[in-house]
Amino acid sequence: MNIPMPDNSEFKARDRFERMHNEIRNRICLHDYAPGMRLSEIELAEEFGVSRTPLRRVLVRLEGEGLLQSVHGVGTFVTDADINELEQTYRLRMELAELTGKLSPRAPDATLLVEFQTLSARSKALIDGAEPRAFAQLNMDFFQALLQLTDNDPLRDISERLYFQTTRIWLKSVFASKIDLDEEVRVFDREIDDIMAAIELGDMQAAALIQRAHISMSFTRMQQ
Amino acid sequence: MNIPMPDNSEFKARDRFERMHNEIRNRICLHDYAPGMRLSEIELAEEFGVSRTPLRRVLVRLEGEGLLQSVHGVGTFVTDADINELEQTYRLRMELAELTGKLSPRAPDATLLVEFQTLSARSKALIDGAEPRAFAQLNMDFFQALLQLTDNDPLRDISERLYFQTTRIWLKSVFASKIDLDEEVRVFDREIDDIMAAIELGDMQAAALIQRAHISMSFTRMQQ
DNA sequence: CGACCCCATGTTGTGTACAACAACACATGA
DNA sequence: TCATGTGTTGTTGTACACAACATGGGGTCG
Structure with a gap:
């Protein structure tokens, strides 16, 4: 068998x-x-x-x-996506992010903690003038690091799948200058630090909630 | 573009x-x-x-x-799945079922209501001695009917995906006679009627919660 | 001038032969 | 008797030629 x-x-x-x-x-x-x-x-x-x-x-x-x-x-x-599909996907992503903290949350090992610190450093390096592509790359790396905070494999797969479905559409707004890149970088840098603080306390649920909030705000900024 | x-x-x-x-x-x-x-x-x-x-x-x-x-x-x-993977997927399916009632719930039109009544009739026909395959087919049809109760396309896709990943493993338990088929059919018949009652009241969130409960119980019975 | 047809071109989809690979049976030797 | 090598067989993976299809441009007829 x-x-x-x-x-x-x-x-x-x-x-x-x-x-x-x-x-x-x-x-x-x-x-x-x-x-x-x-x-x-x-x-x-x-x-x-x-x-x-x-x-x-x-x-x-x-x-x-x-x-x-x-x-x-x-x-x-x-493929492209209109604002309606995008909203559906974002709302689902928000819920899934929260689930990350509920279903099989996993505390990071030493290696992963170092990785988060590296990501934080990369973020701060981008604060003074970033290129959209470098920012997108960092965003992607950070997301994939976050995925390692849950042991639920199907949840990981699906979250990743939805991330890749939405992030390029979001990036389109950045490239089109509908979103202020410098401001976006600063917000993202705070997100990293906030989530790291929660992780270091071992409060994975809080980390998930912060992530959820940022997904929500990211979509809101995008709509403006 | x-x-x-x-x-x-x-x-x-x-x-x-x-x-x-x-x-x-x-x-x-x-x-x-x-x-x-x-x-x-x-x-x-x-x-x-x-x-x-x-x-x-x-x-x-x-x-x-x-x-x-x-x-x-x-x-x-x-592919097959061991009990660990299966539990992860089931826990995720439970949450997604609940989300069906929260994200873009949609009241069924007349056509869909008729379809549910047909499904209920098929279920009652199976109560006195059912074959596993016919039961599995009914289970699948009912699930796909339930998916039409949300307008969130990504949620539909993902729920369907996870359903197909778990249901054949669940069916394996039925074929192996680890689960009493007649009892399973009776429980399923009640699930249909309960969910239909909620739907007819227009309470999609209740319908979703009932579904969630049955997914949970189904997995519990399977483990025994 | 416009509507229509036709064909040239470039694309994805399909059929087919062959390569790469793994499992099994069998022979061979220690 | 067991371990090992080796060839056979059947499978999935790859390359390539060609079919099916959509598009656009030019020609033709009204």
């Missing part, structure tokens, strides 16, 4: 898939591929040194994650 | 993909393909009258949904 799994961790094909998937997902998230943009299967395949077949496997996965959409005979496009 | 979409709804390729995906997912959910079972790409491709290529696209999607796992040179297997 057990599914066979090679104990060796070489996984040539699987690793390649994972690399390509992460790389393309990051590019979408960081607006290297902006919403609405068309991706060329041929160019991407050439870049990664593979044929279209394994690349398409990655694209199919990303389509399942709601980040891409393929249209026969036309192209593969980065 | 808009993604092109044919307004015509013929979509030959897309429809075929959707059909194959739903069919295989249902088979997994109803234990036509039990957890741990190996699927033959060649046989499935022949059955659907296509080559391996488009079929593999479906399998990749199902792998992304956590229902399948492909191992190079060995086979494609229906």
